[in-house]
Structures are given as structure tokens and as C-alpha cells.
Amino acid sequence: MSSTGRPGAQAVQIGSLAVGAGPVVVLGGAPACRQGADGRWLRPRAGRAAEELAAARSGWDGPLLAEPASPGDAPAVAAHADGVVLAASAWSGAPALARAACALALPVVVTRGAGTSLDEWLTAAARCADEGARGVVLCEDGGAPGGGLAVDLGAARAARALSGRPVLAAPGDGAELAAAVVAAGADGLWLGAEAGEEAVAAAREAVTVVGALVRDEHPATLTAAREAIDRVDAALAVLLERRAGLAGTVQRLKPVGGFAGRDMERERRLVAAMARRAPLLGEERLAPVMNAVIEAGLHLAEQTRAAARRAHESGPRATDPDETQGTGSVGTRKAGRDDTRATGGGDTREAGGGDTRENGAERSPGGTEGGPHQGDLRRRAAVDAFAADGPDHD
């Protein structure tokens, strides 16, 4: 079982592309998707299959899927495509076309359309396998004109679990639902004919980042294993950047921000919580990792703060950087550092194990710590110390 609770699907090879094993694949319509897709699909116009498929193939040597309009298109599909697409109208209403498509001994994508039940869909897939298809992939598109919001992710998930076949989902021309498709456990995104490079890139990002979180992978080669690591690193980068932003917000909200306000008890607790989700690494291995992450966030916060302060000081009629940074501090900016130390701040590293209730306490909106006036002065002094000390801590 994967981390999404699905049994693994039997991978189907479409040209060079394995669908159902490894990462979620992105398929785009040809010829609009020039870049970024793992494979393309084409529905040639009636009577134009040979010409249009030849043209699509001449500009693309990756996996190409074709949807024949009639049995007469079969030779062109065999000549140029790596797989066949059977829409619901074909497998439910055009048996001769379905038979001709399966007889090509290519992988077949069986699409669920409007008004077709899960049972009918899975039965059609099984029939395609019996009639010669070299692997069957299911594709859920909901059947609404233009696809998109009609896609039934529950049906896609059930189809995968019941059949053991890879399942694609067609979220339309845009990538708004791409993350949801990946999170639902689909093996691929089938983008609409109008999806351009931007939609393909957004779908790729969802596949990479969301896939790293929800999709179990068991790569068997060095290249595949490194590619899987690259996806996890991509997700880590997104999360680290987001974490650094939030840590910067905390520094502005704390009575004493930056290294001076370091709260080692909070750090110990967050490492312990992470270890519950990462038991193989455990607290001992996670602690140095998180120490580095936290220090990177504090450095960034201090440097950002110092840069804002320099801009403020050199500006012609600059506004108070504390106001623009959202610190909400009031009072004079010249409050002394001795006041800061009185809050439990002071030297960065020594301050780490300091009074955590003081350092970690959220600022009260009314500024009532030790009386409104004194509280304001103390906060002001702490913010100044945070800015002044910034880049010196390394």
C-alpha cells in the first residue's frame, strides 16, 4: 500500500513512459503543448488521421497517444502512435472501432464519460484487455464538455483500487485541480486540448510538490532514485521558504526577536513533534537539521530587518520600518540595549536557554506587560536590538 492508502497499480508502458509506477505523469494535447509534458495526445479530425498523426510525430519523438474516429484510422495510429485512446462513446457505442483499436496491440486508454458508471467503465477496460490491448489505463474526465470541474476524483480512486490499473484524471485545460488530482492518488494528469505551456508547467509543479508528499515511490535505478530525491527536495524547498517567512513573522511579533529571543524549549518541542512523523530519523538526527533550518530563518529575519532599517535611515522622509514591517512598535527608536537585556534578550547564543515564557510570549495588543508605557519601551528596545544585532550573528 502507498501512503495514500492505495494498492499499487500495474504499470503500463506507453512508449518510453511508464504510467502507474514512479511519478505522476503529465499528458498534454498536441500540438499546443510544446514543452513540459511527458506525453501528448491527439484526436485527429475525421479522414485526416494519417496526415495529422504524421505531423504530430514529426515534431515530437516522445510518447504519443491517438484517438481514432473510425476503424479506418487504425493503420495511421499503428504507424505513428504509442497508444490508443477510446472515449466512452467508442467503447459503449462503436464496438467495431473498439475492437480495431484493441487489435493494434498497443496500450489503450479507456476514458469514462458522462453517464457511464464505474462498473461499465471497468468492464470496458477488462474487455479491451481481452481483445488484445497491451495494457489498459483508465482516464476519468467526468464527461462534461470541456472536462474540468466535472472530474470525479472519487471515481478515479475507486477505479484504481478495484481494477489495479493506472488511472489518469482530466482536470480540463487549466491546472487548478492538478494538485487535487495528484492528492487523490491518480497516476497522471490528462490536460485538455487547449492547455498551454503555462498549464503544463503548473501541472508539473503540482505533480512534483504534492506527489513528493503523497506518492510512494520505489525506484529501481540510480537515475530514478535521484529523480525521486529531486522531487522531494523541491517540496522541501517550497516548505523551507514558507517556514522562513513564518519564522520572520514570529520574530516581528515576539517581544524579543532574532537570535536574541531564541527559545530552546520551543525548539526542543518542535523537534520532538517532528520525530513522531519521522521516526526513522528520530530526535537525535532531526535536531541538528532543525537547528540549521531555524538559524537560517533567524539570519534571514535579521538581515531583512537590518536592510529595512538601513533603508529607513537613508531615506529622505522614511516611514518607521517597524510600522511597515508590521511590528506595531511605538515609542522612541533610541531606547537603550540595557532595556533589551532586561526582557531576557541580550547575547544571542547565551540567550538561547533564557526565560522562554518571556521570549515566547505573544505581544499583548494593549501592551500591558509591566504597564503600557514600560511595555512599549521594552518592546521598542527589543526590536532595535534585534535590528542592530542582525548580521553579526553567525
Ligand SMILES: O=C(O)C(=O)C[C@]1(C(=O)O)C=C[C@@H](O)C=C1
Ligand atoms: O517560535 C519562536 O519563538 C520562534 O522564534 C520561531 C523559531 C522557529 O524558527 O521555529 C525560531 C527561533 C526560536 O528559538 C524558536 C523557534
